[in-house]
Amino acid sequence: MEYSPPPLFKQGASARAKMMICACISIALLLFDSRVGALTVVRQVVGTVLYPLQVVAMLPRDALVGVGTYFSTLSGLEKRVRELQTQQISMAQALQQAQLTQAENAQLRKLLEAREKVPGKTMLAEILYDARDVFTRKVILNRGTQQGVTAGLPVIDNQGVVGQVTRVFPFTSEVTLLTDKEQAIPVQVLRNGLRSVAYGRGQSGNLDLRFMAPNADVVVGDILITSGIDGVYPAGLAVARVTQVENSANGMFGRVVCQPLAGIERNTQLLILTSVPELPPRPPEEDTSKPARKKKPADAAAGAQEAAPAAAAGTAPVNTPANTPANAPAAVGAAAAPATPGLRPAAPPQPLAATPSAAPAAVPVAPTPAPRATAPAATPAPAAPRETR
CATH class of the missing domain: 2.40.10.340 (Rod shape-determining protein MreC, domain 1)
Incomplete structure (x- = not known):
């Protein structure tokens, strides 16, 4: 009886032979595809058929990468937002300073223009x-x-x-x-x-x-x-x-x-x-009191002539009530000189008492010497009148 192995354990060509055959087929296909390009359509069809399977197989990896990218992006965005907010605040302050400086420069230019127009x-x-x-x-x-x-x-x-x-x-x-x-x-x-x-x-x-x-x-x-x-x-x-x-x-x-x-x-x-234009000085204030009237030279000379007899009469002896005759008042009145303007007036004569009829004879009074003819010429010139302020 002939012994033979069961069909399950039957072996064909050896593994080495199979590898060599597959290698030769692969090299032939590579050469054929590189030279002719006939397998491009086959490759596209195979890739299209296998793409859904590839996507399903890559879902877990893509999910893990997406979660990590989300959290890292979120933290980066928050940091960037904080930086931008700080930069915005600093830029706003710089803008305000620039606007303030611009306004001050404009005002200073206007002040300089006004400075040139203002006198002083x-x-x-x-x-x-x-x-x-x-x-x-x-x-x-x-x-x-x-x-x-x-x-x-x-x-x-x-x-x-x-x-x-x-x-x-x-x-x-x-x-x-x-x-x-x-x-x-x-x-x-x-x-x-x-x-x-x-x-x-x-x-x-x-x-x-x-x-x-x-x-x-x-x-x-x-x-x-x-x-x-x-x-x-x-x-x-x-x-x-x-x-x-x-x-x-x-x-x-x-x-x-x-x-x-x-x-x-x-x-x-x-x-x-700091300096205003100089104005002309104010005129002096006028005195409200009425100034004294000045004497004319003619009036001054006449007053000196009238004062000369009065001065001569002042040398006569003074009569008393005991030795003054009855007509003494008339004589004294005739000898009295009129008051001269500008000179201090003499004291008025005192009234004389009445003389009784049995009174002894009156003592003769020395006659008043008449003024000399050359008295006006010898009279010194009157002093200039003082102005009353």
């Missing part, structure tokens, strides 16, 4: 802060006596008058604004030259023209400028614009409200007028 010397000052008193309109500047600032100097900007220096310290100075209740400035209407005085209204930030006639020629829109009659503010500086005019027929005065032209609430730099 000016000084640039910066506002430090407002005054502590909330009921006043005052600001503090960074210029004081060390820089040559004195009280009373006017302060302006590129649009008009701002106020006046009221107090000065070594390194700072206090400026009272025009809108303060205690501040006043003489103004005139630019259109017709009408003069008045503008007073501040306090916290309202406006000015008043007080004591104006109801029929005064002032209309809304008129520009008020400094008149210069006070000697503090130079003439021609812009002050305010008329915004309201109320004329009441029953009242004695009208009401005129004005708005300052200067940027009182918006400025950071101002100009101090």
Whole structure:
């Protein structure tokens, strides 16, 4: 009986032979595909059929990679957002500083232009802060006596008058604004030259023209400028614009409200007028008392001639009631000289007592010597009269 292995264990060609056959087929297919390119379609068909299987097989890996990428991207985005926010804040601050610098440069250019137009010397000052008193309109500047600032100097900007220096310290100075209740400035209407005085209204930030006639020629829109009659503010500086005019027929005065032209609430730099144009000196005040009338030379000579007999008569002996005759009063009256203007008058003669009829004979009185003919020529010239001031 012939023995043979079962079919399951039957072996064909050897494994080495099979490997060699497959290797030869593969090399042949590679050469054929590289030379002719006939297997391109087959490759595309096989890849299309196997693609869903490839996607399903790659799902777990893609899920793990996606989760890791999501969390890393989220943390990176949060960090980037924080950086951008910080950069935005810094850029906003830089933008604000640039805008502030641009505004200051524009204001300084305007101040320089106004500085060239204003007569006299000016000084640039910066506002430090407002005054502590909330009921006043005052600001503090960074210029004081060390820089040559004195009280009373006017302060302006590129649009008009701002106020006046009221107090000065070594390194700072206090400026009272025009809108303060205690501040006043003489103004005139630019259109017709009408003069008045503008007073501040306090916290309202406006000015008043007080004591104006109801029929005064002032209309809304008129520009008020400094008149210069006070000697503090130079003439021609812009002050305010008329915004309201109320004329009441029953009242004695009208009401005129004005708005300052200067940027009182918006400025950071101002100009101090350290020297104003010199005005001609004021004329001296006239004396109200009436001056004494001066004597003419002719009147002075006549008074000297009249005074000469009186001086000669003054050398005669004085009569007493005991030895004066009855006709003595007439003689004494004839000898008395009239009062001379400008000279101190002599004492008036005393009245004589009546002489009794039984009185002894009167003692003869020495006759008064007559004035010499050459007395007027020998009389010295009268002194010049003193002027009474």
